[in-house]
Every structure is written in C-alpha cells, then in structure tokens.
Amino acid sequence: MDPADQAAVERGEVWEAEAERHLLGQQSISMTDPNEPNVIQDTSKQAHKKDLNFYWISSFQGHRNFDWEALGFDAALLEPSAYNAASVTQRMEDTVGLAKQYRMGIELEFDDQINTDTDKRERYIQTLNGGIDYGYMSKAAFKVYDQGSNRALLGSAKSSDPMARQNYDLMYQFVTGTYAKPRPCTKQPEGPVAPNAAQYVVKCGTEITIASKYNDRSDLWIVFDRFGANKLEGLKEWRLAENTGSNVNPDLSRPSTMLQADISDWIGPYVVRANANGNDNPWDFTGGNHNYDGGSNSSHTGTTASFRVWADGVEVQDGSVTASVYTKIEVVNLIQAYNTKVADGSGRPVLRETVTYEVSNGHVQVHTEIEALEDITFDTYYGLQSVNGAWNDTVRYFAGDQEVASSPAGMYSDSGTKAANPNVDSYLLSSGDQGGFKHMLRVRLDRQYGLGVLANLADHLPVIFTQEYGKTYFLQIKGTTPELKQGEKFQWQGSYDFYAENL
Known part of the structure; x- marks a missing residue:
C-alpha cells in the first residue's frame, strides 16, 4: 500500500474497501506482504471507532493464527477443514486442542451435499458427534457455522426426504444442547421375528436390504441405496449369504458375498430438453448415473427428493428387521434437462420422477411416473434396463413365450x-455354470401400459438391445420427439425377477 492510501485508511476514508480488498476470504496472514499486519491493525481501529467487533476465521494451518489478538482482532476462530479431511474425528480433536491453546473458537463446516450424499452426511454427523466428545456443543463454546453457498440447512428444513430433513433436526438439537449420537443401525433382529417369513427387510439410513431364499445354498439380499454420479436412491447391490436351511435367515448382519455391485443405473436416464429458458448445452443424458460431464467429481443432474419404505403396508423404521410378504419403496427424484444443467450444480429440474418398487421373494415390480415441471420435449428414454455382470453368459429375447432372438451377452445384439x-x-439373462446352477434374470416391460405401448418408438428401431459393455436396454422413446406440458405425465411399469435355476 502506498503512503497516500495508508494515510487514507488511517483517516477512515477508505478502510472498508481496503480491508475487503486485503482481507476478504483471507484465512492466513501473508508471508510475503509486510504491510498486511498494518492494514489489519488499522482496520481494527476503524472498526472499533464505529463500535464494531472485528473477528477472524483462520484456516487450520493459517500463518499467525495464534497471534490474532496482537493483530487487532477481538476474537478468532479456527476452520478445521474437517469436512474433507481423511479423518473427521482426528481433525476435530486436533482443532479443539489448538483452539484451547490459542484461546480461539472453531468453525463447523458442511454444505448441501449432506442432503444427497451419504458419505458427506456421515461426515456431518461425525462433526456433530465431536461436539459431545470434545466439548464444543456447550453453549459456552465460541463457534460459527458454515453451511455452504446453497444454505444446506434451509434445504434440509424444506425437504420431504426423511434423511435430508433429519439433518436440520440434528442441528437444532446440537444448537440447543440436546443432541445425542445416533444409535448405530443394527441388522440383527433385536427381538422375536415372524418365523417362516417370505422375506425380511431392514432399513439403515438410506440403505435398505431385503432378504429372501435364493436356492438350497444361499439367501439373496437385494440392496437399495444412494450411489452413482447423482447419488439417487435405487437398486445398488445383490449379495448372497450362505443358508442351507429351508427358510430365509433374518440375521442380515452375517457375512455375504457380492453377486452384482453398483456399476451403473437400472432405471434409465433421459435425453430431454426444456422448451423455454434453456442454455446452449449439447444433447446429452441427465438423471440416472449421468452427471454434468461424466466426471467423477462433476455436479449432479438429478437428486433424490424423498424416499419411503413399507413392509406389508406398515412404514419401516431404521434398525428394525421386519418380516414381510412384500416390501414397497417409493423414490421421488428431480431431474434436470440437458439444456438446464449447470456446471456448478445449480441446474433447474424439469421433471419429477417417482419410482415405486414392490419387492417380493426376488421379484421386483417397478412403476415409474414422469411428471413435467414445465413444458419439455424428449429425444431418448430407455426406462427399464439392467447391468449384466452376474448374468453375463447369454441373453434371449421374447415376445410372450416365443423366443425371437438370442446371443452371447458380451456382444451387441437386439430383439x-x-x-x-x-x-x-x-x-432373459443367464450366467454360466455356477457348480450345478445358473444365476437368472428376467426383465419384462408391460406392453399394454403407458410408454410400454411403444407409441413413441420408431418402427425401424429395436425394442430391446444389448451393448458389448454389459448392459441391456428397453427403448421406450427414440426416433420421435414427444412433448409433455407442465403437469402432464408419462408412466410405465415392468419387473425384474432374480432367481437361480438348477442344471
């Protein structure tokens, strides 16, 4: 700063602008600008002349954070950067130790990903847990909260998603000093369960596990959770748990082996555009497993707004292994168009996708409702599809009971x-010989209902096709450009059957 500017700061003429230029966002004292401490001290004087307090939030390793009082600050806080640290617990412990040593407060940081990303939500909860373990939940502790630019807690408060809404409730409890660490979710029955049940279900946060008897060796566990590029709630894993008994075992905490992992989406994405107020983004998929640009850290193009789980009509609560004949899961997703998605994640949803799964003994009935939130036009939509990793030997195509084509599953083919x-x-997909049996997957589309009538599929295109990279798709919209006006809906229904077939 030249002498004239320095004198102006001292006179209070430009101190606000100069302080902002030097200090906004600065969480460490410069090691190369010898004038910065002078600017800070002069700014402190001007703030005090106006009866204002002067605070600083320093980064965890910020230069001279221990020297905040000499610099002219009335108080200072440490930013732990725990939200992205290797260990939230360790970083919060270290931060509290330094804060006590330097007589500082601490900042608790998170963002709106806590409402959609299970890993970020767990980090948020670990941060709150640290308030109990290290004492900063106390009202006497000096702390501030950084909830990100998208106001995470406002989104939580307004959300109909139980997981997202709970984030607000947990913070309310934390601020009022009534927060208690969430009880770990158990997958073991804590009391008597109905014997000889067709299946058992347990919900732990966003993870839902449904177990049924698979064959004389194993139970099949179908697992729903949030995963993939957009962290949408959906079919995630298939696991086999050893069980040579005649009935499914209700202990869902015992060891299991992976049959099929969360590689890609099972309810398809969209190529859809907004008819008005769109940007210049090119044709692309949104929703499903497709984020802004396909990168692992890219912004989302869809979010799960809510989900609920019922066992035989009774809503399932966390950590209770429940017997049922059928389990119903309802997931509501908000999906952007390719010309409303934005790189920073602020894209505008154009449709509401409600996917309802009814699961019973390895049979998964799916119903999907697609509601336009504004006027939109579709180019491509599959809807019903599968990831064929565990069923990768043969694919056969059927019209009713009549087989119309077949092929090895590892190459392109169609119906x-x-x-x-x-x-x-x-x-019908099948695996190779698994030692006396095969893994089987039958996928059906109701051809008499909604989009399944295929009025929006051009005659020269296949109804079903398989790609060499290991996925099979129904085509429900292609070669036409159907529109939905705001409030109008498309629907379709179909099913998956997972079973073992003896050789």
Missing part, C-alpha cells in the same frame, strides 16, 4: 426391429 417383432416384451 429385431419393432416392425419385425412388434410384441417383444421381455429378455
């Missing part, structure tokens, strides 16, 4: 054009 085979409604 023939809609014109040639107009009644195609299912495909």
Whole structure:
C-alpha cells in the first residue's frame, strides 16, 4: 500500500474497501506482504471507532493464527477443514486442542451435499458427534457455522426426504444442547421375528436390504441405496449369504458375498430438453448415473427428493428387521434437462420422477411416473434396463413365450426391429455354470401400459438391445420427439425377477 492510501485508511476514508480488498476470504496472514499486519491493525481501529467487533476465521494451518489478538482482532476462530479431511474425528480433536491453546473458537463446516450424499452426511454427523466428545456443543463454546453457498440447512428444513430433513433436526438439537449420537443401525433382529417369513427387510439410513431364499445354498439380499454420479436412491447391490436351511435367515448382519455391485443405473436416464429458458448445452443424458460431464467429481443432474419404505403396508423404521410378504419403496427424484444443467450444480429440474418398487421373494415390480415441471420435449428414454455382470453368459429375447432372438451377452445384439417383432416384451439373462446352477434374470416391460405401448418408438428401431459393455436396454422413446406440458405425465411399469435355476 502506498503512503497516500495508508494515510487514507488511517483517516477512515477508505478502510472498508481496503480491508475487503486485503482481507476478504483471507484465512492466513501473508508471508510475503509486510504491510498486511498494518492494514489489519488499522482496520481494527476503524472498526472499533464505529463500535464494531472485528473477528477472524483462520484456516487450520493459517500463518499467525495464534497471534490474532496482537493483530487487532477481538476474537478468532479456527476452520478445521474437517469436512474433507481423511479423518473427521482426528481433525476435530486436533482443532479443539489448538483452539484451547490459542484461546480461539472453531468453525463447523458442511454444505448441501449432506442432503444427497451419504458419505458427506456421515461426515456431518461425525462433526456433530465431536461436539459431545470434545466439548464444543456447550453453549459456552465460541463457534460459527458454515453451511455452504446453497444454505444446506434451509434445504434440509424444506425437504420431504426423511434423511435430508433429519439433518436440520440434528442441528437444532446440537444448537440447543440436546443432541445425542445416533444409535448405530443394527441388522440383527433385536427381538422375536415372524418365523417362516417370505422375506425380511431392514432399513439403515438410506440403505435398505431385503432378504429372501435364493436356492438350497444361499439367501439373496437385494440392496437399495444412494450411489452413482447423482447419488439417487435405487437398486445398488445383490449379495448372497450362505443358508442351507429351508427358510430365509433374518440375521442380515452375517457375512455375504457380492453377486452384482453398483456399476451403473437400472432405471434409465433421459435425453430431454426444456422448451423455454434453456442454455446452449449439447444433447446429452441427465438423471440416472449421468452427471454434468461424466466426471467423477462433476455436479449432479438429478437428486433424490424423498424416499419411503413399507413392509406389508406398515412404514419401516431404521434398525428394525421386519418380516414381510412384500416390501414397497417409493423414490421421488428431480431431474434436470440437458439444456438446464449447470456446471456448478445449480441446474433447474424439469421433471419429477417417482419410482415405486414392490419387492417380493426376488421379484421386483417397478412403476415409474414422469411428471413435467414445465413444458419439455424428449429425444431418448430407455426406462427399464439392467447391468449384466452376474448374468453375463447369454441373453434371449421374447415376445410372450416365443423366443425371437438370442446371443452371447458380451456382444451387441437386439430383439429385431419393432416392425419385425412388434410384441417383444421381455429378455432373459443367464450366467454360466455356477457348480450345478445358473444365476437368472428376467426383465419384462408391460406392453399394454403407458410408454410400454411403444407409441413413441420408431418402427425401424429395436425394442430391446444389448451393448458389448454389459448392459441391456428397453427403448421406450427414440426416433420421435414427444412433448409433455407442465403437469402432464408419462408412466410405465415392468419387473425384474432374480432367481437361480438348477442344471
């Protein structure tokens, strides 16, 4: 700062602008600018002349954070950067130790990803837990809260998603000093369960596990959770747990092996555009497992707004292993268009996707409702599809009971054009020999209902096709450009059957 500017600061003429230029966002004292401490001290004097307090939030390793009082600050706080640290618990412990040593407060930081990302939510909870372990939940502790630019807690408070809403409730409890660490979710029955049940279900946060008898060796666990590029709630894993008994075992904490992992989406993405107020983004998929640009850290193009779980009509609570004949899961997602998505994650949703799963003994019935939030036009939509890793030997295409085509599952194939085979409604995938049996997956689309009628599929295109990279798709919209006006809906329904077949 030249002498004239320095004198102006001392006179109080430009201190606010100069302080902002030098200090806004600065969490460490410069090691190369010898005038910065002078600017800070002069700014402190001007703040005090106006009866204002002068505070500083320093980064965890900020230069001279221990020297805040000599610099002219009335108080200072440490930013732990725990939200992205390798260990939240360790970083909070270290931060509290330094804060006590330097007589500082601490900043608790998080962002709106706590409402959609299970890992970020766990870090948020670990930060709150530290308030109990290290004492900063006390009202006597000096602390501030950084909830990110998108006001995470406002989103939590307004959300109909139980997981997101709970984030607000937990913070309310923390601020009022009534917060208690959430009880670990158990997957073991804590009391008697109905014997000889068709299946058992347990919910732990966003993870839902449904167990049924698979064959004479194993139970099948179908796991729903949030995963993938957009962290949408959906079909995630299939696991086998050893069980040579005649009934499914209700202990869902015992060891299991992976049959199929969370590689990609099972309810398809969209190529859809907003008819008005769109940007210049090119044609692309949104929703499903497709984020802004396909990168692992790219922004989302869809979010799960809410989900609920019922066992035989009774809503399932966390940590209670429940017997049921069928389990119903309802997931509501908000999906952006390719011309409303934005790199910073602030894209505008154009449709509400409600996916309802009814699971019973390895059979998963799916119903999907697509509601336009504004006027939109579709280009491509699959809807019903599968990831074929565990069922990667053969794919067979059917029209009712009639097989119309078959192929090895590891190469491109299809069911023939809609014109040639107009009644195609299912495909059957199978694994190789697993030692006396095969893993089987049958996927069916209701051809008499909604989009399944295939009025929006051009005649020269196949009803079903398989790609060499290991996925099979129904085509429900392609070769046409149907529109939905705001409030109008598309619907479709279909099913998955997971079972073992003896050789």
